Amino acid sequence: MTVTTEGPGTDLTTEPGAPHGKNTGAAAIVGIGTATTGVSYTQRELLDLFGITDPRVRSVFLNSAIERRHLTVPPLDADGVCLPEPQGELLAKHKRLALDMGARAVRTCLDSSGLDVSDIDYLCCVTTTGFLTPGLSALLIREMGILPKTSRVDVVGMGCNAGLNALNAVAGWAVANPGKVAVLLCVEACSAAYVIDSSMRTAVVNSLFGDGAAAIALVADTPDTAYGPADMPAAPGSPRLIGFASHLITDAIDAMRYDWDDVQSKFSFYLDPEIPYVVGANAEQVVDRLLSGAGLRRSEISHWLVHSGGKKVIDAVRVNLGLTRHDLRHTTGVLRDQGNVSSGSFLFSYERLFQERVTRAGDYGVLMTMGPGSTIETALVQW
Known part of the structure; x- marks a missing residue:
């Protein structure tokens, strides 16, 4: 029996139970890599660092099912109190953290699939925690030495669902360009999107988010190979x-x-x-x-x-x-x-x-x- 489903701009026909047989128009995930910022904190450490004593706010942090998060906290004054970060400084923080985490996640992803930066044909970067022009994709191409001819797109502001929105589009590109390597990078410097005050509104947000980046590589079938070019077969x-x-x-x-x-x-x-x-x-x-x-x-x-x-x-x-x-x-x-x-x-x-x-x-x-x-x-x- 064959199953035909409607995918990203095309009909994808597959043979269930035989994923390594012939199929038409399928993009496969051939690599994965993640990265975080350098320092992680427990929820109690963050409460102490931010000087939060309100029992209601502390309860939100301590009942979140989160043990640790990676964050880049604001600089501290001589008394150990977090200094305010204007929006301009937060945007600069986002750029710095996104480039660092993003590059490391992409390199790990490529290493996991035996690829090099020169193999990337398409780069899609997703973020919600800051705004950059030119976009993160252009900056990463320059910083990482990715070939300037690489096609690229930036998805900005869609939020936590954006990774799958972008994956749909990236899979569609891979299907339209069989055998070529498409990389999707989701990078969120949530440390650059914090407001520190005593309200319950910010308590929920501040108790939840952490810094992190994740990248995957996709390759679609060519007519005579499964999942990719002959010199770069996908793992089973x-x-x-x-x-x-x-x-x-x-x-x-x-x-x-x-x-x-x-x-x-x-x-x-x-x-x-x-x-x-x-x-x-x-x-x-x-x-x-x-x-x-x-x-x-x-x-x-x-x-x-x-x-x-x-x-x-x-x-x-x-x-x-x-x-x-x-x-x-x-x-x-x-x-x-x-x-x-x-x-x-x-x-x-x-x-x-x-x-x-x-x-x-x-x-x-x-x-x-x-x-x-x-x-x-x-x-x-x-x-």
Whole structure:
């Protein structure tokens, strides 16, 4: 039996259970790499560092299911108090951290697939934590020595769901250019998007996000090879992307957003406390639409890689989709060890699954992200 699903701008036809046989128009993930900033902090260390004594705010931090996060904290004065960072300084911090983490994540990704920077034909960079012109892709091409002829695109401001939005587009490029290497980089310097005050609004945000970058390399089939050019075959564990599905929750379009804080003269991120329940209530319909296009049921999915959006979000998704804690072990593990690293969180989970070496030929997996819009993005993969 063949399964035909609607993918990024094309029909993708595959043979279930035979992922290394012939297939048409499939892009495969052939490399993965992640990077973080240099210093991580426990939640208690951050509470002490920021001088937070309000019991309500402390409770938000300490009941977040996060143990450590990588952050680049503001400079301290002689008394150990964090100095204010104007918006201009935060943008400079974003540029510095994004270039450093991004370059390291891309190099690790290339090393994992036996590639070199000269092999990159297409580079897509995703970020929400800062604005750069020229974009991060252009700066990385110069800094890393990537060939100037490399095609590129920057996805800015879409939020935590943006990694899968971009993956859809990058997979489409790979399918249109079989045998060529496309790299997707999600890099979030969340340290450059913080407002430090005593409000509960900022407490939720400040308790959650961490710095991180994740990159994956994609190669689509050529007519006579599986997944890539003859001199760069994909490893047996390379999953191919066979479908995408999206859902915009229009009634919750303002539930996650950036506002301008006139008092502090910087951008401030807002998270509606109801968003976990909104996401959970809408998760079933988009996942079932993704799977029905391939003639699959949820019980046939072996691997679930969900955005580490926060404890309540993860619990809401797990309950509404009927998943087990084991199903979401990588999602909760990333939240515990990294916090929410925004657009790249699901790739940190994918890296953990890859390192487990438990996937088998024919296994199906679902990737799922959530973010501003409010949006749920999903992708179906098969090993």
